[in-house]
Amino acid sequence: MTGLYGRTVLVTGGAGFVGSHLVDALAEDNNVRILDDLSTGRRGQVPSGVRFREADILDTAALDAAMDGVDVVFHLAAAVSVAESIAMPDRYHAVNATGTLAVLEAARRQDARVVVASSAAVYGAPETVPVTEAEPTTPSSPYGVSKLAADHYARVYADTYGLETVTLRYFNIYGPRQRAGADGGVVATFADRARHGKPLVIEGDGEQTRDFVHVSDVVQANLLAATTDATGRAYNIGTGETTTVGELAALISDYADRRVEITYTDPRPGDIRHSSADISLARDVLGYEPTVALDEGLAALFGATAMEQ
Numbered sequence: 001m002t003g004l005y006g007r008t009v010l011v012t013g014g015a016g017f018v019g020s021h022l023v024d025a026l027a028e029d030n031n032v033r034i035l036d037d038l039s040t041g042r043r044g045q046v047p048s049g050v051r052f053r054e055a056d057i058l059d060t061a062a063l064d065a066a067m068d069g070v071d072v073v074f075h076l077a078a079a080v081s082v083a084e085s086i087a088m089p090d091r092y093h094a095v096n097a098t099g100t101l102a103v104l105e106a107a108r109r110q111d112a113r114v115v116v117a118s119s120a121a122v123y124g125a126p127e128t129v130p131v132t133e134a135e136p137t138t139p140s141s142p143y144g145v146s147k148l149a150a151d152h153y154a155r156v157y158a159d160t161y162g163l164e165t166v167t168l169r170y171f172n173i174y175g176p177r178q179r180a181g182a183d184g185g186v187v188a189t190f191a192d193r194a195r196h197g198k199p200l201v202i203e204g205d206g207e208q209t210r211d212f213v214h215v216s217d218v219v220q221a222n223l224l225a226a227t228t229d230a231t232g233r234a235y236n237i238g239t240g241e242t243t244t245v246g247e248l249a250a251l252i253s254d255y256a257d258r259r260v261e262i263t264y265t266d267p268r269p270g271d272i273r274h275s276s277a278d279i280s281l282a283r284d285v286l287g288y289e290p291t292v293a294l295d296e297g298l299a300a301l302f303g304a305t306a307m308e309q
């Protein structure tokens, strides 16, 4: 049940972690195309029967061809590493800001709706938590700035050109297919280390908080965004629940089939202390309701049944 039927849709970044789950949800009932340069995505994550074009979103000819006849674009393609963005801010600006502008411009020619992937990184270190969409946007990395540019372009294209755009500000997404390692998600990294019996290394004191949202709930948010009348604005997508990184490590070590050591190292430079979503707007306006609690999502990730409390 997707709520979206018989449409021609383009998923940029559809071979990536989030994009591939969205493609899975859309493919049965819609004509789905993917544009992805496979910089971090994987061809093997694309289901058969889906039209796949390996290209950069900055390749205007490829983008225009992929956009031809499209009703809805889910724009997820992005360069996604905060650390890498510090090393190459120009590349992040090109892919995330200029690339989103290119997607919006191509969509405008088709009058296609665009659902834009934004990020909690647009808030930087928020003054108050949980953050509402009205919180000042003061990103603390080139990645965050580039996502904020994309976020603003989507709103301005709605206001200026009447294009139907919806922006989703994701908090910490986790689930199957997420990459582990330096540039991957903390859940995937901890899960991978736990499976291999390696210590879970917490950067800082472990008291930093995050809002971990399961990828299936992010898919749900995208499907709601594809049909809502409330376009031209940004919505926080998380769970409204917060977990410390220390609690996450403890939960994951419980799911490992052996005792896993938890160790501490220096905090990551520029790491945000508290990140927590107020999801009232998405709940009230889009009808978004997170369905997967963290312990259930982790249990599924480890192929186990939820722990009995």
Ligand code: NAD
Residues within 6 Å of the ligand: 012, 013, 014, 015, 016, 017, 018, 019, 035, 036, 037, 038, 039, 040, 041, 042, 055, 056, 057, 058, 075, 076, 077, 078, 079, 080, 095, 099, 117, 118, 119, 120, 147, 169, 170, 171, 172, 173, 174, 185
């Ligand atoms: P991902 O790296 O798995 O997916 C990004 C996809 O975009 C990859 O398949 C990659 O190959 C593709 N891509 C990158 N640059 C491209 C380019 N120039 N042209 C074409 N394709 C390109 O990451 P993800 O976690 O699935 O992220 C999806 C979106 O969600 C991104 O826009 C990201 O900024 C946003 N987001 C993710 C999270 C999270 O916790 N995972 C949080 C906030 C926002």
